[in-house]
Amino acid sequence: MAQAHLQIDLSALQNNWRALDAHSATGVETAATVKANGYGLGAGHVAHALAHAGARRFFVAVAEEGLAVRAAIGPDLPIHVYSGHMDGDARILRDAKLIPMLNSVEQLTRHVEALPGHPFGIQLDSGMNRLGMEPAEWASVAQIVLGQRPVLLMSHLACSDEPDHSMNAQQLAQFHEMTEGTGLPRSLSATGGVLLGPEYHFEMTRPGIGLYGGAPFTSAQAVVRLSIPVIQTREVLAGESVGYGNSFIAPRDMQLATIAAGYADGIHRALSDKVTLWAGDVPCPLVGRVSMDLLTIDVSDAPEPPDWLDLLGPHQGVDDIAGLLDTIGYEILTGLGPRYARRYL
């Protein structure tokens, strides 16, 4: 089999949830964000494992994502939808018992007309200008809305991965101003906000990336290991070229392994000539271009020809790869393709 293995350590995931939960006081609920198919790792498996660890509430981005989560966690635990109530969502919200986080008066109207009495929350814009009701909009409907008992008021921080950024305190103050005295449960923080400290926790936090082992939760346990099988090894002589465009010319005689993954699997072509894989503890640099389904790796330093090489594992995490590409671990994780055999530990 030439299928690469994406190993997902569910007990590390559970430990990360427990560790983030321990950052806030006992009375603060730690929910879990499992959008984008559980950050690419399989929403059903991830939600099921987190529910076993103690998570009692889940968040997805769009209503359709709620189905797999609902199937995995059973009928009772609440699932919230960040994008709120979009046109055509009523049936899925009702059947899967999802709670839309309403983002505008338009969504509010749609929701009460389509699903009167169905639970909802409200998303407020405290300064990020992405989703949620703005202060003036909220002020104009707050009294009526509060009479309908939303289950949660939430907002989202734009700069929580930079603890010293003045935007954090600014949004905190704005969120207080918009929600003080409502007596309703409130949530402001994702992973970054959990780490900012208790004044950011309110009644509920909703981390995502930290659960999956990514920054800014730097003490997280690694959750993913990506191991790619060797299809073929060959010797190349000094001066021979390797791969598309002849972009690599062997500077000396070398031992090369051709392995079964490429840019179609989320291994960005921009990693050509840049990244190192690992044969156990031995670093083995990628040479030449990343192809759609294949990589060529210099395994000259491996004591014996390896059968597998790790791109992600104990020596290298998603944030290390992200650093090479000037992006963030979230993008690497959610970009891991569908062709891997996902194996759950």
Ligand SMILES: *Cc1c(COP(=O)(O)O)cnc(C)c1O
């Ligand atoms: C994605 C998201 C989260 C989780 O964020 P992380 O940084 O992954 O912890 C929380 N809230 C909202 C609104 C989000 O979009």
